[in-house]
Amino acid sequence: MKHYKDFIIKLQTIDIKITPKRLVRDGNQPEFSIYTISHENPYLSSTFRNELKELKELALIDILNLSAEQIQLQLQRLDEFKDQFQKFWHNLKRSNAPAGNEHLTELLYSLCLSDIFIVPELSFEDHATADENFIDDLQDSIRARQKALAEFEQSVLKVIQPGKEGEKTNNTKPVKKEELRPVFKEGVAVDFYDLVKDYFKSEDQPYLKRLLTNELHVNHSFIFNSNGNQLADAFKQLIEANLIVGCNKTQLITWIINYFAYIDKGTVKNYSEKYLLDIISSNTKSCQSPILDIRKKEGQFVISPLQRNARNHKT
Secondary structure, eight states: OHHHHHHHHHHHBOOOEEEEEEOOBTTBOOEEEEEEOGGGOTTTOHHHHHHHHHHHHHHHHHHHTSOHHHHHHHHHHHHHHHHHHHHHHHHHHHOOSOSSGGGHHHHHHHTOGGGTSBOOOOOGGGOEEOOHHHHHHHHHHHHHHHHHHHHHHHHHHHHHSTTOTTOOSTTOOOOOOOOOOOEEOTTHHHHHHHHHGGGSOTTTHHHHHHHHTTOOOOOSOEEESSOHHHHHHHHHHHHHTTOEESSOHHHHHHHHHHHEEEEETTEEEEOOHHHHHHHHSSSSSOOSSOSEEEEEETTEEEEEEOOGGGTTOOO
């Protein structure tokens, strides 16, 4: 069972490192330290990605050599590990750290990672900071671990329950493939919904609210009854203010494509990846008539609608 143990330990071990970085300013290059976990982001590190795959396959060989009763006991124990990942996402969503990139280090500490995973103790004594790249890499790393665990479980079930790999026997729970979707900070989804709801058909508004608050899975698009770049700009402001967590900009774009369309010259149009990339991931196409503004007030970000006569006067 050595490989199985190694696989489980790998899923729970978050290898956060501290690395120096230089900031060029006025010709000077002051050095400071940042937290990094890019080496455990499967999109950036083929070593980490391949190590997870190898450990998963070796662990599968180990567990399938057990008796049927022992396999069921181990499958039930996997629920404990899945709960750890859910606790991470819960802490991320419920974090009381102020929004904004300048508070990402506070956000990191508020996650209480050492209570969930095997991780180096993090504190202000590290004299290191967390940046947007670190938070994105951390989330990508957690998702990769969740995916590896789910694939491992499905592979075991496929062998012991042919044709029923989506179910378990006894008191174990079925495996559910969760759709990746953005998570709004507490209270933000409702505030955002109240601001944009009138841009959507009245009959769609209740379903839109439930989509934004993660209460409903839907299989159709919500039509934004205005310029497409206005809704895209609104989501861009939300994720850049760290009011949307649980995904990076690329994943947010995929979610928007799946659920939203817009009106262009009286015709319903679907969002394209290129269109959204230019708005959300770059400044190639800035929105000249935004529908909302996000400003900091007393340490917190506040979402406000923009009046029609003030939309082109943001400061």
